[in-house]
Amino acid sequence: MLSEKGQVRDVYDAVADPTRRKILQMLTDVEELPLYEITVHFQMGRTAVSKHLAILKEADLVVARKVGRETRYRLNAKPLKEIQDWVSFYEGFWKERMLKLNQLLEEEK
Incomplete structure (x- = not known):
């Protein structure tokens, strides 16, 4: 996946942030989680959590799936x-x- 700058997101860069590491840890325990369930574990808004998930997605560490109006995320550990x-x-x-x-x-x- 390409980052905002048109570059492939580095997996090291993606896991460098403690919030993103916590998201990855949360996703190891379940098949998938919707955005609102991830957001409740952080003292930040939905938009900020979405930006962290976008970085993880650019590094191919999470996969997003639309179910109706909600987006569900699952871990891709490869x-x-x-x-x-x-x-x-x-x-x-x-x-x-x-x-x-x-x-x-x-x-x-």
Whole structure:
């Protein structure tokens, strides 16, 4: 999906905001939620929550479905794999560094 600037929304940018992370967390527990049910969990108006959902939608993290006059949202977790892969790389990096540090400390004993 394209952002307002005509660019694809970065998944990292989308999850950088605590409000959007909370929305994603809420959507993990249910099949889908309408906008009004999401909005009641925040101290902001419907328009502000809609803007957060639009950013999540641009990053393909949520899917919107119209049911009558209401829009329902559900989680699409596939793009989160990119973050998992990135973090996993650094997890391996730090494990290796810690092993080397432990070896050095053992040698010094």
